Amino acid sequence: MLEGPIAAAPKSVAFDKPPLRFLTCGSVDDGKSTLIGRLLFDFAAIPEDQLAAVEKDSRRIGTTGGALDLALLLDGLEAERQQGITIDVAYRYFRTATRAFIIADTPGHEQYTRNMATGASNCDAAVLLVDARKGVLPQTQRHALICALLGIKHVVLAVNKLDLVDFSEEVFSAIASRFAEFAKDLDLSSLVAIPISALIGENVVERRGNTPWYGGPTLLERLETLDVSPIARDAPFRFPIQWVNRPHSDFRGFAGTIASGAIRRGDRIAVASSGQNSKVERIVAFDGDLAQAEAGTAVTLTLADEIDAARGDVFIRPEQKPPYVLDQFSAFVVWMSEDHLLPGRSYLMRIGNQFVPAAVTSLRYKLDVETREHIAARQLELNEIGDCHLSTSAPVTFDCYADNRPTGGFILIDRLTNATVGAGMITHPLSRAENVHRQFLSVTKEERARLNAQKPAILWFTGLPSAGKSTIANLVEKALHRSGVHTYMLDGDNVRLGLNRDLGFTEADRVENIRRVGEVAKLFVDAGLTVLCSFISPFAAERRMIRTLVAGNEFIEIYVQASVETCARRDPKGLYRRARSGEIRNFTGVDSPYEVPEAPELRLDTEGSTPQELADKVLAWLKQHGYLQAPQDKSA
């Protein structure tokens, strides 16, 4: 059954183009391992000694009664081999006489959307496997939809195990047309269905004569001839600056990989965000300067003029369609973490080479990836996909993902753990915020503050329930008021009864509560006031989010410190007692965590001082840092 390996000579035409990267996806038992195994076998990509190891493992832990179990070759990690699962994307390499391939092999389990999205993000095409006996399953639709969302334009539907349905043309045609119907609004450039049997090799590499009614290409022929000439080459020029090369004062080069389009020596280019522009003086490469370079090339550009540009900036060509430079956009987000995506929580976004704090401002719906229905949701769980509005703390340069994959995709990073928790594809820009805010504001924050003769700020008191936050904040406010500072106090009691009365105490609601308080506090700071906020605010991510809403010196985090035991002893409202008896749920310090501030501006230890002493400490700090001006300045 196994043919001799087909070797490619060093000068093979297989190397005349970059490798074709394709994704294989299928449900459990669709025969994916057998198919990949066959391709790797036939093209000599499995070395003898690795094969010998698999033979040994097949006898030990195989599921094929001692016969060669190809899944063991493909499932690389000991942990997953023992559990009989595949948990990640594996990359495989093989080459025929005419083309080189990289397979992104992703597991078919329903819950692994995350891995499929990861594999698909770098692929040009997808091979979707279907078991001829089962037809198009919900998972098949799920896989197709994820591929389409990630921008894969070429799909091969491999209807496998045809030998088990007597190579029936009717069965094949019914599956092919059912899938074509499903796929018709996935915006694919090509969809080809091929009847195969991976087991006996029918229509995989060659025809074995069991499907005389089929006149199309074999799977391999299809892959070998697939034209995936990337849109990137014809798209407008985008050059995300990766690294500034400055060996000495006479040379300043901008190193990076051309994301799309092309550039020639002498072309005019501009920084997308600032509009500063110049001409390309040299396209520097190790083997000598280039006259031109196109998408996918890693080069170093030097310019005719000194302009202000750094890692994260994007060079464009001014005469071409510009990218967006905005702080709000809409995107599909694939969630990859056990911790839910919470609207309002601040994440670190990486888009191109830009790193910027970002939050989902609204989760419009989550997508049922099988039925494509829109489902209302307040949070996104692992492996779910949501249509989101996002807001970044500063404008970023981007394109829509459908127009430009390298400049339209982003990842989200948890700011505490540094884990990659989500990935997104931008669908369109949002410019409402621009229109609403900025055009109508003619009196600025600085002018209002000057009229009030004070330096506005948020004094954010955080700590466990009953730590003494409100008591101290009240004393501070009284003292500030006496000295003529315009203040306002926001605390749980006055906010929860009005603005936030629709919110409960789940993690999602707590995040939203703090987000709204932050936005209100920001408006008050804008109005030139000193705002005292007294909130448990247990999560570091939210406190950090509020810090990013205002200018650097306008957020003062004050950690009111007391042990859980002390707080429980004080317990003026009897809340700890009720929480410990289980009467109240999600109570911070009892059954809900409190993340201690790592670097607050001020730390107040309530166990060693009186509230008045601590309030004085806050006032002294404010004075020392210039938030309280001397009286004579007031009249100025």
Add this chain to the structure above:
Amino acid sequence: MIDPHLRWLEAESIHVFREIAAEFHHPVLLYSIGKDSSVLLHLARKAFFPSPPPFPLLHVDTTWKFKEMIAFRDRVASELGVNLVVHVNQEGLAQGIDPIASGSAVHTRVMKTEALRQALEKHSFDAAIGGARRDEERSRAKERIFSFRSAAHAWDPRAQRPELWRLFNTRLKRGESMRVFPLSNWTEGDVWRYILAERIPVVPLYFAKQRPVVERDGMLIMVDDERLPLLAGEVPQMRSVRFRTLGCYPLTAAIESMAATLEQVVDETLRATRSERQGRLIDSDEAASMERKKREGYF
């Protein structure tokens, strides 16, 4: 002129190198003297041109490398003017660890894995660049380009970050580090084709020549110096051999070959049906041994 396939691989590797320079404080290139290291070094010079690579080279020397490897290393370092740091696990040396008496498993753990950890900690390197490729061995097929390591240098397959597009997540907390593999998507054939196309110098041991070897358990072991104890009846024979991979000489088997030129080596590699790591005795110590070594911090 290199072909479009190699050009694509080269561009990706250069991109990864520049990402390292932009994102880490103290990167280091793990220079093992082999062909992959030669390619890595060549790519690094291209990535940062006209600047020199902004990181030193680290060679973890087990003191059992082939003599020709050490000579080659020192020549490259002086010709290219690169900063080469050589680290030897002195404690291991003092304990008399060696690949023959201590066995390959102990030798590798003490003189390579532990030595590497010592060196990374001593110099506070936060990114270590290695030449590992995904086609080498089955547990590596799932390896990331940016592979996250805990503060204890441990590799936890479940803690690896998904890599989408080329948006690498390079964030680290204090003590944590990254192993970075710019050659992830290269195959052994690609490495040799690139060496040929770019005329990159490699250790002469990769080319077939008459060398003194003994045959043990079907493996051809070269007698590189007098430290290799000969078993009863063993007499070194001169045979035309070369190496597909280079490590510590008693642990690295040669293959019989007549491929004495780069062109012949490329031709032989592209037709090969045995994997290159097959010559590495340490891999077959036990099932899934590479994964275990990686968890402990081996490359």
